[in-house]
Amino acid sequence: MIESYIYSGIAFTIFLVIHFLYFHYRKPVDRWRMVVRMAVAVFVLYSVLFFLVPFPNWFFLFRDTVLAKMMAYVNSVVLYVFLFLSYAQVYFLIDRSISLRILTDIIEAGGTVSREYVRERYSPEVLQQRRLDDMVYGGYVIVNNGHYTLTVKGRSHALVFRLCKKYLHLYPGG
Secondary structure (H helix, E strand, O other): OHHHHHHHHHHHHHHHHHHHHHHHHHOOOOHHHHHHHHHHHHHHHHHHHHHHOOOOOOOOOOOOOHHHHHHHHHHHHHHHHHHHHHHHHHHHHHHHOHHHHHHHHHHHOOOOOOHHHHHHHOOHHHHHHHHHHHHHHOOOEEEEOOEEEEOHHHHHHHHHHHHHHHHOOOOOOO
């Protein structure tokens, strides 16, 4: 069973290497969609290999049975999904965090910038438009005669987020 965790970790590492190399050399337009496709492709390959390659059972926690192999596979799937979702948080932090962008701009400008410099580069209109474009791309809203309308997906997410924000007292904004 422990072997499956090792294999899952190796599969996720392979995904990361492919992701980093592809993004470095190709610079895809639909970045998040490409990340998901790569993760799914590696996962499918991993799943096929998991069932085709003999299971060594190095630690002899279970006898070599189909049930033992299925349990090991389910555990490895949970780990792979957990690793991917954890990486997704890091990915979105790096890709979309305004604070991190400002920090990298400051370091690229020599370590010091004025407030006017930041204001020029991060106008509220540009930031809002990028967020709205991301929501349209993600299928959360549609644009109809200059108005943004929630889709079913957007409405369900908004309801969950609103409930969480109210429960955790994160209003207003936050």
